[in-house]
Amino acid sequence: MEVIESRAVHDSNLASRKAQEAAWRRIQATEWLESIVGPLGIPKEPSEKDFISCLRNGLILCKAINKIQPGSVPKVVEITRHPSQSVTWDSQPCAYQFFENVRNFLKAVEGLNLPVFEASVFERDNMEVGSSTKIVNCVLGLKEYKERKQNTEGNGNGYFKHTMRSPLIMHSNGRIPKPVAGLDPNKQLDLGTNCGKQPPSQSDAQKLEDSLMKALTECMINAKENLDGNLLSSILNGNTDSVKWFSRILSSALEEQLQYKFPELNPIVKDVSKEGSRSTTSSEARNGKSCRACLNKDDCNHWQVFQTQEKKLQNLKALLSSTKAEFGDLQSQLQHGLKHMASQVEELSTAAKGYHKVVKENRTLYNMVQDxxxxxxxxxxxxxxxxxxxxxxxxxxxxxxxLVVLDPSKPNKDGKKLFQFNRVxxxxxxxxxxxxxxxxLIRSVMDGYxxxxxxxxxxxxxxxxxxxxxxxxxxxxxxINYLALSDLFDLSNSRKDVIKYELYVQMVEIYNEQVRDLLTGDSATMSKLEIRSCTAENGLSLPDATMHAVKSTADVLNLMKSGQVNRAVSSTALNHQSSRSHSILTVHIHGKDASGGTIRSCLHLVDLxxxxRVDKSEVTGEGLKEAQYINKSLSCLGDVITALSQKNSYIPYRNSKLTLLxxxxxxxxxxxxxxxxxxPEGDSFGETVSTLKFAQRASSVELGAARLNKESREVMDLKEQVETLKRQLAEKEPQSAQTVNRLEPRSPPSQKPKAIPMMMDRTPPRSRRLSIENKCPPKSPNSRPKITKVPSFVLPKTPEPPQVSIRNEIIISSESKAVGIANGKSSSSSSSHIRKSLRTIGKLINGSEKRIQNQKMNEVVVASPVMTSVGRPSRRQSLTGIQPSRRTSLGGVENCRKGAKTPPPVVNSSSDMKKWM
Ligand SMILES: Nc1ncnc2c1ncn2[C@@H]1O[C@H](COP(=O)(O)OP(=O)(O)OP(=O)(O)O)[C@@H](O)[C@H]1O
Structure with missing residues (x-):
């Protein structure tokens, strides 16, 4: 019951407050119109009816707007009538004219973006409460426009913005409206009823204004406490006007806040204000969501648009922050990943380095094993x-x-072929x-290989x-030819204090199965070279080829140039400078150390x-003949390689000059x-595979350990001693020569110097080539001496008699022999002495060689774990377990008889060279 009563009281308060506000605004409008167009002929505090009637013809309104904005209504219809004639809306001609004026006025007002009203309000005879509100708003809008305009003209910024302020805002700004004293709020709904009949005097009007302001103030103070509650209950009760009113206050406050806080949004707000006058819906306005520019419009949705935008902005902000967070996460993940990757790369590079090192070591070891x-x-x-x-x-x-090659005609797995070499x-x-x-490898030639x-x-x-x-x-x-010789010179220079080297060069070619000297100007000798057995006296395979002493790389270059000039070269479809011969550059190295020890070795550099395929090279005539010779000799080389790889007893060296050489x-x-x-070209695939197969076969050929062509002074002395003793024995006991020969355990009968033919029909004995696998050499009766199997990796024990005792024994032997001869003892006793001496010398030579080799091995072991070329024989010996005695000739006889390819020591002069040759 109480609630109902309080609501009734509240309602009546609210209605009175509204009426007061409306009346106050009407007075304002009237005052202003009078100040513009002169007296209106209505009371200062007109009723709604007075106000509307006065403006109905539109004349005052048109005049007012034309004063503010000249020419806004270009044609104002003046009403001419008899003073006694009353103006009624019903009189048709007048009504039409009124309508024209009002319509033109409204158009002009709309053009100024000011609040408008409906022209029909003037047509109604029965006026409802609040009918004048919109007209009042329009007039006050015009008033404000004028004030603004004046301000703007004063400021000169040309910017006008219509701001419609509510009385409450004005109140808040300190402009407290004067209360209307003694005015019953309930009765003030229609002020016109009290004051419409007689225009009040100046004092009456002042009184009225004062009383009105008073009443309003009282009313507002009374209502103040209940404002929020009243508003709330109004909203709850669906009081649209209250809500509208409040929403407008809110909107304007919001707009102010917006303009203050977000100055960059001003143009938008301005636009929105313009736009809002057309598009805001009344439902939104009911929800209190309209902008200040659209206070008088019911269809403003800018608030909603703003809210949507704000929501979007919030969403975007949230998205931005989440994206930032994600980005941060990703960055840290990336950094973590990069760190991880860096450590992995480091690990990989370390592993790769290790791998390369291991591969290198493997290759070195593999090469060593192969050696x-x-x-x-x-x-x-x-x-x-x-x-x-x-x-x-x-x-x-x-x-x-x-190396893997791929058959271009079978580009799948089947087309792949794998080959393995020492290096690619x-x-x-x-x-x-x-x-x-x-x-x-090349350097090892300086060590005697x-x-x-x-x-x-x-x-x-x-x-x-x-x-x-x-x-x-x-x-x-x-x-390689030039680089090798250059390197040999370097090495020779670096060792000159220890050993004196001499280098000699021969250069020959095998052209159409003829061996030709490339370093002679004599064309006759060019084609007359014969290949001698390697056992020939001077140890040269080509004794007739000119031998040139070289002392510098310049000498080598000159020789190589003249050799190249003489070489048979012609143009084919496959190579415009095709070599039509096999060229062989041989470097002979002679070294002599301070003690008198010698080194004799040679380096063959062969360019085959x-x-x-003659169909491909398109050669004819002489070229075809050359090609046939080339192919034949290469095929012979293939046969030899195959025979060697299969460890055949017969190796067909004699089938071509190339293989013989x-x-x-x-x-x-x-x-x-x-x-x-x-x-690498696809159309050479057949030839490529054939070359690779040949090379693979060649790599399986086991030559056995290479032999060192080095003799120490000691060994040379002993050999000389042996020769002397042999001679003496032969003189004393010719028949015992056979016995002496038997004492040479490692001299096979086939190696007797005079018994060896120029060209060996049979494969030269390979008894000295032992593989580390200790494989027995292929059985070849007569030619192959029996090789004792030696357990692998066992260092042979060699007696090492002291140096003094060697000499003593030799002296004793010689002396005893001499004494025997002098005393005329029997030849058998003398022979037995000589035989004993020979045996002793044989042992000494073995011991001496072994000592040298052991000494080297120790040097190598101490010096470096890496194998040097000098250290190879020692290492080889240790690995194979082959006794040195089995690897060197007894007293050098074998070496001599087998006819080592290297020539005997020579002196520098060319006359001595000739002797040697
Ligand atoms: N590794 C390489 N780098 C650059 N050019 C090369 C290489 N190998 C060969 N050539 C070039 O290929 C061409 C043929 O090479 P080259 O004359 O050495 O072949 P060849 O095997 O000696 O031929 P032929 O047996 O017909 O004498 C030459 O012009 C040579 O310069």
Whole structure:
């Protein structure tokens, strides 16, 4: 009950407050209109009816707007009537004119973006309460517009913004409206009823205003406490006006806040204000969501738009912060990942380094094993591709010497072929890289080993490039021939205090099965060279070829140039500078140390002619003949390699000049290296595979351990002693010569110097080539001496008699022999003395050689774990367990008889050279 009563009281308060506000605004409007167009003829505090009636003809309104904005209503219809004639809305001609004025006024007002009203309000005879409100708003809007305009003109910024302030806001600004004293709020709904009849006097009007302000103030103070509750209950009760009113207050406050807080949004707010006058819906306005620019509009949705935008902004902000967080996470993850990756890369690089080191070590060890076994070392070199129209057949090059080629006609798994060599040089390998790997082998020639390097491969695959370098090459592009000799000179210089070296060069070619000297100007001798057995007296296979002493790389260059000029070269379809012969550059090295010990070794550098398919090389006539000779000799080389790899008893060296000349390198005691050259082009696939197969076969050939051609002074003395004793024995006891020969345990009968023919029909004995596997050599009756099997890896125990005792024994032997002869003792007693001496000397030579080798081995072990070329024999011995005595000749006889390829020591002069030859 109480609630109902309080609500009734509240309602009546609210209605009174509204009426007061409306009346106050009407007075304001009237005052202002009068100030613009003059007296209106209505009371100062007009009723709604008075106010509307006065403005009905539109004349006052048009005049007012034209004063503010001249020309806004260009044509104002003046009403002419008799003063006695009353103006009624019903009189048709007047009504139409009224309508024209009002319509023009409203258009002009709309153009100024001011609140408008409906023209029909003037047509209604029965006026409802609040009918004038919109007209009053319009007039006050006009008033405000004028004030603004004046301000703007004063400020000169040209900006006008219509702001419609509610009485409460004005109140808050300190402009407290004067209460209307003694005015019953309930009665003030229609002020016109009280004051419409007679215009009040100035004092009455003042009184009225004062009383009105008073009443309003009282009313507001009374209502103040209940404002929130009243408003709330109004909203609850669906009091639309209250809600609207409050929402407008809120909107304007919000707009102010917006403009203050977000100045950048001002243009938007301005636009929204304009737009809002057209699009805001009344439902939104009911929800209290309209902008201040649209206070008088019911269809403003800017608040909602703003809220939506704000929501979106909030969402975007949230999205931004979550994205930032995610980004931060990702960044930290990335950094973590990068760190992890860096550590993995580091690990990998360490592993790779280790891997490379291991591969290198493996290769070194593999090469060492191959050296020990005496295998032909095989390197493969791939020429860069010159043509791009065919597929590249090289599929993979492994660091461990593996090579995979791919058949271009079968580009799947079946087309792949794997080969294994000591090393594979790819197309980008430089001359120096190739040489660097060959250098240790070449250097071993200075230690007394015979070395042979030969280049094999299809025509145009780069053999001459590897051995000689391209024509007109600079120092950098020089081939192995030049680099090797240059290196030998360097080594010779660095060792000159210990050992004196002399280097001699021969250069020959085998052209159409004729051996020709390339370093002679005499064309007659060029084609008359005969290959001698390696057991010939001077130890040279080609004693008739000119021998040139070289002292510097310049000498070598000159010789090589003249040799190249003389070499048979012609142009084919496959190589415009195709070598039509096998060229052999032989470097003979003679060394003598301070004690008188000697080294004799030789280095063969062979550039073979290229195998070719005559249909491809398109050669005819002489060229065809050359090609046939080349192919035949290469096929003979293949036969020899096959026989050697199969360990056949018969090796067909004699079938070609090439194999005969290379006999010692292929099946003798040399260190041999073969460069297998291949072209990467797809159309050479057949030849490439055939070259690789050949090379693979060659790599399986076991030559046995290479022999060191070095003799110490001690051994040489002992050998001389043996020779003297032998001579004496022969003089004394010719028949006992056979016995003496028997005392030489390692001299097979076939090695007797005079019994050896110029060309050996049979394979030279290979008794000295032992593999580390201790395999028995192939059975070959008569020619092969029996090899005692020695357990592997056992160091032989060699008695090492002191130096003094050696000498003493020799002296004693000699003396006793001399005494025997002098005393005329029986020849048998003398012979037995000589035999005893020989036995002793044999033992001493063995012991001496062994001592030297052991000493070297110790040096190697102490010096470095890496095997040096000097240390190889010692290491080989330790690994194989072969006694030195079995690896060297007794008193050098064997060496002499077998006819080592290296010549005997020579002195510098050319006359001595001739003697030697
Ligand atoms: N590794 C390489 N790098 C650059 N060019 C190369 C290489 N190998 C070969 N060549 C070039 O390929 C061409 C043929 O090479 P080269 O004359 O050495 O072949 P070849 O095997 O000796 O041929 P032939 O057997 O017909 O004499 C030459 O022009 C040579 O310069």
């Amino acid at each position: 020990l076994k005496g295998n032909i070392r095989v390197y493969c070199r791939i020429r860069p591709a010159f043509r791009t129209d065919t597929k590249n057949v090289i599929d993979f090059i492994g660091e461990d010497g593996s 040089f790819g197309p980008t390998a430089t001359q120096e890289e190739v040489f660097a790997d060959t250098q240790p 015979n070395v042979c390097i030969f280049a094999y491969g299809q025509t145009g695959s780069g053999k001459t490039h590897t051995m000689c370098g391209p024509s007109g090459a600079s120092r950098k592009d020089m081939g 002619a290229g195998s070719e 290379l006999q010692n390198s292929l099946g003798g005691n040399a260190k041999t290296l073969m460069f297998a050259h291949v072209s």
